[in-house]
Amino acid sequence: MRIGIDIGGTKTAAVVLDPGDGVLCAVTHPTGYGPAEVLATALRCVTELAEGVGCAPGDFRSIGIGIPGAVNTATGRVDHAVNLGLVGFDLGAELAHRIGAPVRVENDVNAAALGAYRWVRGAETEPGTPGSIAYLNLGTGLAAGIILDGELWRGSRGVAGEIGHIPVDPAGALCPCxxxxxxxxxxxxxxIVRQWPVPDGESAVRSLMVAATAGNSAAVGVRDGLFVGVATAIRLLFLSVDVQRVVLGGGVTTMGEPLLSGVHGVLREWAARSAFLGSLRLDERIQILPDTFPAAAIGAALIGENSWQK
Ligand SMILES: [Zn+2]
Known part of the structure; x- marks a missing residue:
């Protein structure tokens, strides 16, 4: 049995996978801030999952962690996870030492890409399972994880898929990068929050969609810009790595069907003007992950599945 832990900015979700990659048990806890709290939250998850499936924490074959930040996947060290208050923290080694099972640490979007890949393969009803997908995460930031021929592709410096920092508007807003x-x-x-500010505690995505649907012209402008930006990211992924599918996930995708139909509209408009793009049928090759599917936790459990033996 393998454990996957998705350590997010506000909550930590963890699962146990059986040998067939089915979810046996799942727990969720608020994520603490700082090294001691983050480690304690992960330990608590592992302990509860062990109780849930009736084994000792050290009996798990492997533990994978997805975390939002820059990680050294070879050593399990978190170089930076700003939202969690981690700088140069040996999360993998600390957890492995306490549990007695091997621990791997991966960037959360890459972990979610592995989970999304598993979801696509599981949902495939026709022969010919896709071997290559991109997972486009529309969360607080925008980034993609890329799976080529079933393997996570990190690139030479681990920045493959960081397409959120491709400039598309020379006169646009200054980015933190x-x-x-x-x-x-x-x-x-x-x-979205930058362009459509809302009071604390309100969902900017929901507020934007309600206002746009009601015909507020400023909201329509922000919403349509969002659709064009997402379509641009999708086109970029298809044309640069030629994946079979692009799977969308992250908080912004909770708007669901309106997002999908808005992006479809942009892609079809482009296809109508370009026989080249039209021939690629990009609009037929995008999907949104169900928001109940814990892609990052499942993907974390699958990290390095071929290289771990215990
Ligand atoms: Zn940037």
Missing amino acids: GQRGCLETISSGSG
Whole structure:
């Protein structure tokens, strides 16, 4: 049995997978802030999952962790996870030492990409399982995880898929990365809040969609810009790595069907003007992950599945 832990900015979700990759048990807890709290939350998850399936914590074959930040996947060290208050923290080694099982740590979007890949394969009803997908995460930021021929592709420096920082508007807003007009400033949770501010505790995505549906012209502009930005990210992924599908996930995708139909509309408009794009049928090859599917936790459990033996 393998454990996957998705350590998010506000909550930590963890699952136990059986040998057939089915979810045996799942727990969720608020994520603490800082090294001691993050470690304690992960330990608590592992302990409860062990109780849930009736084994000792050290009996798990492997533990994988997905975390929002820059990680050294070889050592399990978290270089930076700003939202969690972690800098240079040996999360993998600390947890492995306490549990007595091997621990791997991965960036959360990459972990979710592995989970999304498993979801696509599981949902496949026709022969010919896709071997390559991109997972486009529309969360606070915008980033993609890329699975090529069934393997996670990190690139030479681990930044493969960081397409949120591709500038698309030279006159656009200044991005925290230092560039101007990045995709992330338009088509992400933070991009929406920047363009459509709401009081604390309110959902900017929901507020935007309600206002746009009611005909508020400013909201329509922000919403349509969001659709074009997401379609741009999708086109970029298809044309740069030629995956079979792009799977969308993350908080912004909770708007569901309106997002999908808005993005479909943009892709079809482009296809009508370009025989080349039209021939690729991009609009038929995108899907939204169900928001009940714990992609990052499941993907974390699958990290390095071929290289772990215990
Ligand atoms: Zn940027």
